[in-house]
Amino acid sequence: MSLVKFEIFSKIAEVGSFTKAADSLQLTQSAVSHAITSLEKEFELTLINRNKTGVTLTNAGEHLLFTIRKVLHYNEKVYQEAASLNGLSKGTIKIGIFTSVSMKWLPDIIKIMEAKYPAIHIELKEGDYFEIEQWLLSGEIDCGFVNITQSNQFDIMPLKNDPLLCIVSNQSELYNKPVVTFEDLKKVDFIMPSYGGSHDVKRLFEAYNVQPNIRFELMEETAIMSMISHHLGISILPEMVLDSLPKQLRAIPLEVNSYRSIGLATRYNLSPAGRKFAEITKDWLSGKEQ
Template sequence: MSLVKYEILNKVAEMKSFTKAADVLGLTQSAVSHAITGLESEFGFSLIHRNRSGVTLTREGEEMLVTIRKVLYFNEKVHQEAAGITGLIKGTLKIGVFTSVSANWLPDILKIMENRYPYLRIELIEGDYLEIEQWLLSGEIDCGFINMEHSDQFNVIPLKKDRLLCIVSNESSLYHHASVRFEDLEKEPFIMPAYGGYHDVKRLFEENGIQPAVRFELMEERAIMSMVAHHLGVSILPEMVLDPLLPELRAIPLETDSYRSIGLATRYALSPAAEKFAQITQSWVTNN
């Protein structure tokens, strides 16, 4: 079995389009369609639902893709290890990231990787905590930054405890407080960060028996800060996302130190490229 057909199915699943997959792979659309039809004939069942809005995997296709991605991963690992024997790190490394990591850490880390391993191609896929964990489990990425170490299905390298702070505007009654009590937050309209997976802010409220008056839920941190700056409520955000902080805002510590724990989650069978990335990332975060 040629791995080319596996690579085509994987790319069609990622792009949700025959045309886009063909463009990325440098193939014709008919070649992509022929490869998928060939796989379906070999397996004896349909892999793809075809409709006007695009393509999606069948249930059987989703099951097969998990194993196919493992085959592709270990094929990539074999080639990386062979290159390593000759003193090279090359191939492709796919990394799951969320916004604050890609903005604050990755420019320097990727520059180091680029300088040391010029033959390595790195792909970044941005999502929230839950999406990154799902991509790791499905084999879509090689490693990814996550919030918590609560899964035994992959290894997690602890990187940073990122302090959670209350963000208020200069018109808020909390603006001049040295710290913010959780019960104070019940008296203010609250703008809730929205993302999938382990949720630090909701956990804090649950642990302290607080029911905030949630006015909006937003995913983008800059949008949350803009809402707060326009006196529409208060919020809680990680310290990493607050640079720069708008002049009309103040970041105030909570009454008890609260953090999100950022780690780099990897497969247990690390490829040489993923191993180098993990080492460089851990070193850079420790020294910065």
């Protein structure tokens, strides 16, 4: 059985399209279609539903996808281990990232990786905490930056505690306060960050029994800051996203030390290329914080 067919099937599941899969793998669309037809004949199962709006996996396809990705992972790992035994480092590593990490950390880390291990190819996939965890579980990525949670599904290497700060405009009654209290938060309109997975702000409010007056829920930090700039409320955001804080806004500490804990989550049996990336990431952050 050809592993190429597995790779094609996995890529179609990832991008949801025969055409996009063909473009990504640099194959013709007919070659991709033929590979899936051949795979379905071998298994005597329909793996993909084809319709006018795109493609979806059948129940059988969903069931087999996880195992197929494990096969691809171990196939890649065999070649990486062999290269390692020959004193070489090469292979592909797929990494899940969220915006602030891609902006603040990844450029320097990737430069170091490319300088030290030019034969290791890095693929990035951007999402929120929940999406990254799901990609790890499904085998779509090898490792990913996450907001640390207690999980026995994968290994997590702690990296940074990123302070949570209250963002207010210069027209807010809180603007000149040295710290913002939870009582303060109950008295003003609040713009809630909206994303899947571990939610630092909601967890903070639950821990201290705060019921804010939520006016809007937005996913993009830049949109949240724009709303605050127009005096439509306040919010709480992690320090790492505040480099572009408009001059009319101020970031104020909360009355208790609050932060999101960022870590690198990895699948068990991480490949040699993945281990190299994890080591460089940890070393770079350690040097940055000294």
